[in-house]
Amino acid sequence: MAKRVERRRIVFVGFEKATALDLVGPLQVFDAAARVAAGSPTEGHAYECHVAAPRGGAFRCEGGPTMVADRDLSRVRRADTLMVAGGLGARRPEPALIEGVRRLAPRCRRVASVCTGAFVLAAAGLLEGREALTHWAFMDALPGAVEADQLYREDRGVWTSAGVSAGMDLALALVERDLGRAVALETARWLVLYVHRPGHQAQFSAQLAGQLAERDALRALQSFILEHPDEDLRVPALAARVALSPRQFQRVFREETGTTPARFVEASRVEVARRLLDVSGLDLDSVATAAGLGTARNLRRVFVKRLGIGPQAYRQRFVAPALSPTLDPRSSP
Secondary structure, X not given: OOOOOOOEEEEEEOOOOOOHHHHHHHHHHHHHHHHHHHOOOOOOOOEEEEEEEOOOEEEEOOOOXXXXXXXXXXXXXXXXXXXXXXXXXXXXXXXXXXXXXXXXXXXXXXXXXXXXHHHHHHHOOOOOOOXXXXXXXXXXXXXXXXXXXXXXXXXXXXXXXXXXXXXXXXXXXXXXXXXXXHHHHHHHHHOOOOOOOOOOXXXXXXXXXXXXXXXXXXXXXXXXXXXXOOOOOOHHHHHHHOOOOHHHHHHHHHHHHOOOHHHHHHHHHHHHHHHHHHHOOOOHHHHHHHOOOOOHHHHHHHHHHHHOOOHHHHHHHHOOOOXXXXXXXXXXX
């Protein structure tokens, strides 16, 4: 018999010109986690999810799709978790949205925002004296914003996250806090998420940065770096590959990618190391060698600097164990 867990009410706040994925992504995580926790592919009891909006009913999301709230935000009395979506409507929140969040927040165990939903929390006075996150493109406009090298963070019961898909990482972190690591990782597996990413992971990955270069030669070079992390990737060697002087190469690379060659190389090697830790049983020295980081000691130094956690702790905390499935593999949550 599946272990009974306390049912928690999660209220997602939508509004005109919200980002649909900010709502649907985290909602799907909580729904799947409830089913994993219950050991059932069709029904779970850990979470009860609702969508609330000012005045209730239908609201049109940014980009076109229409969603229907099953609750009027002004009539919701309490919730375990209040999660506010982002979108254009969050950057210019209407008074009813601000007041609804301000009124309900003290009645919740925790409050969270996805992407630019942090601007609604700020307008409601919930970020005063707190550090917060939002999409990297809007960090400068958010009071109390921290560096954009994190996916999500908590400050005294208020959780904020980076852009769009990071809302699912945040939801998985909340699931882990509620139901434990095994349920969170099993949920990530069933949703085919790459990994339950730690909150300290940067908003930019090396792969994303690799898409920013306009010159074909630089894009090809970035692919080479990602595919050959154990090669000589110092500036002179890289510059020679694209027929530029080292000084010109560094200038052009930074202009087109927004980062330096050295930082890109380091980020690429960390991502290679993370993949090896995820899918292989290699020891740390072997991982370090394959990723071009030399030694386990250097691997640990770079991991702590970039991810806020050592490689051994990362493997123990974030890599899914070989668990027997809790759901029927012929069904999907």
